[in-house]
Amino acid sequence: MKEVKTILFIFCIFLICFNYLICDFFYYNEQIKDIKKWWDLKTIIYSVVMMLLFYASRINTKGLLKFVLSIGFGFCISNVIDKVFFSVLEFRYNDIIMIILTLSFATLDYLKNRKK
Numbered sequence: 001m002k003e004v005k006t007i008l009f010i011f012c013i014f015l016i017c018f019n020y021l022i023c024d025f026f027y028y029n030e031q032i033k034d035i036k037k038w039w040d041l042k043t044i045i046y047s048v049v050m051m052l053l054f055y056a057s058r059i060n061t062k063g064l065l066k067f068v069l070s071i072g073f074g075f076c077i078s079n080v081i082d083k084v085f086f087s088v089l090e091f092r093y094n095d096i097i098m099i100i101l102t103l104s105f106a107t108l109d110y111l112k113n114r115k116k
Contacts, residue, residue: 001059008056012049019045044083051076067110074102 015022019042027038054073058066078098086094 005056005059008052012052012056015045015049015052040083044080047076047080047083051080062113064110066113067106070106070109071102074098074106078102 022045023038023041026041027034051073054069054076058069058073061069078095081098082095086092
């Protein structure tokens, strides 16, 4: 698992270093100059980086730290889903569902690992 953790951290560094080039490649070339979509992609990349960092940090942890990192990971997944499929400018029913699911899965994981 240490190798997976290292690969995820390296991938996060890659995404942080090359996010401008990735956004420029898709939305700021000679044919397409759409700054709104450029910024949307940039925020999605940062959300994915945060999600991967929380996930990598969760690997080989136990107890309350894993519970807190699981909540952070779940909220980052919710953030990515919200940015890609829904509006991040409004608090809607799907946000409440994502919060409840995140807290439920983190609690279940914590209780399951606590019994071991």
